Amino acid sequence: MEIILKQDVDNLGNKDQIVNVRPGYANNYLIPQGYATAATPSAKKVLAEKIKQQAHKEAKMVADAQAVADKLAGVAVAIVAKAAEGGKIFGSVTAAQVADAIEAKGFQIDKRNVKVDAIKQIGEYKAVVKIYKDIKAEVAVSVTAEAAAETPAAE
Template structure:
């Protein structure tokens, strides 16, 4: 059964898309909830006319989504989780955890538009955020152990003070 979606439905499609669904799903859920209409020839013509008239509005929506994606360009997340001795997390790191970390950084992103598998081990992963059907952003996510020892950077002594100390020792020797 072909349905024209009236709103974005995660996992199915975006507003004004024509999708094929099973008859029961369309008849019993999408149409009664007002989330879609049957894609008859007349409905397709009306949709085409509406899309033609709303082209500039759709371009503005896409630009807004692109700006949100550009704001996340340099963002990389590090999420700490409780980990067993074998490197397996207790529980899993989900899209909700990623959304929470992004909120701490000042980016209010709905967890439903974050696409990723549940993370169950320590390591580096990628979360994809789909702002618009043509605009996505990929964010690197690093999962680390909560009680992992922090490796300190090696301390490098500056050569300028050492040279000044050598000059002072030569002057005192004279």
């Protein structure tokens, strides 16, 4: 029996996929649980139209994400951190700090999409920002030491 999956089912298939299963498995488990519907000719036509529309939306999302990635690739951000004399940072620069610096440049990104190695020294680094699925952009990150405030000497 052919069915159309409404959601991913382990060891069977993914959402919007047409699969063949035994009639008992389909009628007694998959369809009543809401995991699938029967693959009638009209349901197949609806599925084909849905897949066509999703492909169009996906292409637009990829194009938009690629445009953002191209703009973001030329961006360099500077982060100021407290550091010791040797250039070692107190703590480390996190992905959230890099994300905030990128957002200050006018880009809307989520800190969970920023991947950066442990930054524990003053210097130049690269951060990878995931824009959409396989589209990523590298951002130059410059970490500088915070200027020490002059304190008057006690007399």
